[in-house]
Amino acid sequence: MRVHVNLLDYHLPEEQIAQFPVEPRDAARLLVLNKKSGMIQHRQFSDLGDYLREGDTLVLNDTRVTARRLFGQKPTGGAVGALLLSPLPGERWRALLKPSKRLPEGSIVEFDGGKIRVRVEDRLPDDSRVLCPEKPSEFARYVEQAGQTPLPPYIHQSLANPERYQTVYAAHGGSAAAPTAGLHFTPELLDNLRASGVQTVHVTLQVSLDTFRPVQTERLEDHKIHGEQILLSEEAAEAINQSTGRIYAVGTTAARTLESAAIGIRRVKPFYGETRLFITPGYEFQVVEGLITNFHMPRTTVLALVAALAGREPLLNAYDEAIRAGYRFLSFGDAMLIAPE
Numbered sequence: 001m002r003v004h005v006n007l008l009d010y011h012l013p014e015e016q017i018a019q020f021p022v023e024p025r026d027a028a029r030l031l032v033l034n035k036k037s038g039m040i041q042h043r044q045f046s047d048l049g050d051y052l053r054e055g056d057t058l059v060l061n062d063t064r065v066t067a068r069r070l071f072g073q074k075p076t077g078g079a080v081g082a083l084l085l086s087p088l089p090g091e092r093w094r095a096l097l098k099p100s101k102r103l104p105e106g107s108i109v110e111f112d113g114g115k116i117r118v119r120v121e122d123r124l125p126d127d128s129r130v131l132c133p134e135k136p137s138e139f140a141r142y143v144e145q146a147g148q149t150p151l152p153p154y155i156h157q158s159l160a161n162p163e164r165y166q167t168v169y170a171a172h173g174g175s176a177a178a179p180t181a182g183l184h185f186t187p188e189l190l191d192n193l194r195a196s197g198v199q200t201v202h203v204t205l206q207v208s209l210d211t212f213r214p215v216q217t218e219r220l221e222d223h224k225i226h227g228e229q230i231l232l233s234e235e236a237a238e239a240i241n242q243s244t245g246r247i248y249a250v251g252t253t254a255a256r257t258l259e260s261a262a263i264g265i266r267r268v269k270p271f272y273g274e275t276r277l278f279i280t281p282g283y284e285f286q287v288v289e290g291l292i293t294n295f296h297m298p299r300t301t302v303l304a305l306v307a308a309l310a311g312r313e314p315l316l317n318a319y320d321e322a323i324r325a326g327y328r329f330l331s332f333g334d335a336m337l338i339a340p341e
Contacts, residue, residue: 003220003281007312009298010319017154018328021164021183028184029327029334033318035290035310036341040321045184045335048292054197055245058292059236060182061254062202065166066173068147072111078102080109083150084143085128085176085208091136092121094128096209103129116142126208126226150176152331165331174206174229180331181251181293201239204231205253205275214299220280225301227274228253232261234270240287241267246340248290252302255279255288255309262286279305281312291338295322295329310338 022028026046033040043050052058070082081098088094097103097120107120109131116139121130133139149162159165167182169190194200206229215223240247240258247266249255259279261271265286278301288309296303307315318336327334 003304005215005218005220005223005299007281008215008220008300008303008307010316011323012298012329013323016323016327016329016333018330018332018334019155019157020159021332022328025168025184025186026189030337031318031322031325031327031334032337032339033310033314034339034341035314038314038317040318042325046189048189048337049193049196049198051337051339052193052196052198052248053245055199055243056197057199057201057240057243057245057247058193058250059201059203059240059247059254059258060167060169060185060250061179061205061207061257062167062169062171063175063179063204063206063253064170064173065149065175065178065207067150067176068143069150070111070143070147072109072116074103075108075110075114082109082131083176083209084131084147086174088130091133093118093131093133094124095131096128100127100129111139112142112146152177154330155332169202171202172204172206172231176209177207178331179205179207179251179253181254181335183332184292184335185250199239199243199245201236203233203236203254203257205229205257207253213301214297215301215304220278220304223278223301225276225278227276228256230257230260230271230273230275232257232268232271237261237268237270246289247287248292249288250292252291252293252296252305255291255305258287259283259285279308281308283308285309289340293336293338294331295319295327295333295336297330306336306338 028045030043030045083096118131260275261268
């Protein structure tokens with residue numbers, strides 16, 4: 001199905017981009033969209049249990065944000081921003097650099113007043129770069145001490161508690177951004193849901209920044225999406241396959257994980273490896289029946305996924321209603337439940 005990216009556009013007022021999370025986590029608002037009827041309800045995230053029933057399954061992405069942001073300079077004095085994504089073999093690092101185009105292979109970047117030096121090496125397919133520290137152990141210690149948790153560029157203030165950009169069940173490091181739909185859960189809410197017979201299953205998708213980048217092409221099918229690593233264990237696959245109720249993905253990353261591992265209707269296989277699955281309107285979901293998600297940027301791949309599940313017109317109608325009702329958008333914003341019925 002050919003989809004023009006303009007069909008995923010809407011006006012997002014800047015004042016509705018959340019700059020900080022609400023406390024407690026489950027005090028966020030919850031817009032409920034009934035996929036079958038199109039009816040919209042306005043609730044609070046702590047009311048989520050009213051829409052789940054015994055036998056339902058919540059699939060949670062338990063990745064942890066371990067990327068770190070550093071600020072350095074070239075020997076000539078020009079500022080360089082570095083987002084360290086992951087360590088590589090040979091005591092090297094994969095990183096996004098800014099300005100990357102002005103740092104050809106062999107360039108030197110200095111940190112900590114010139115005490116730490118790294119050499120810029122290869123450019124990888126996702127436009128990240130390979131960094132080779134002159135003194136790897138010293139650089140690793142510096143990253144631990146000085147590295148900052150990276151927040152999205154539309155958030156203009158730092159967090160007093162960096163753990164607020166982690167889910168309460170975050171376990172496996174490797175992500176550059178948080179799976180933000182999960183930020184609304186508290187341990188107490190999860191305990192209450194389990195006590196009511198709702199099953200929770202953990203999967204892992206290492207979130208890359210590419211997930212949230214706006215689509216630059218006119219048609220969605222021309223947009224190139226880079227791979228992300230996922231892990232769906234044998235135990236998780238068995239639990240999902242034996243679910244007697246509805247299967248809800250918590251976030252678009254959990255949804256992509258489930259659909260990447262799908263082998264039939266409501267069935268998945270254990271999966272460890274890379275996914276490049278790009279879900280757009282017209283896609284037929286095999287496993288995901290309901291979705292908990294935040295409100296996303298216009299013209300993004302994550303908005304395309306949500307539109308594929310909810311329907312483009314019902315989704316954009318819900319977004320219009322959310323804007324009129326003053327909902328908070330994006331990573332620290334309010335939540336949305338797409339209920340199957």
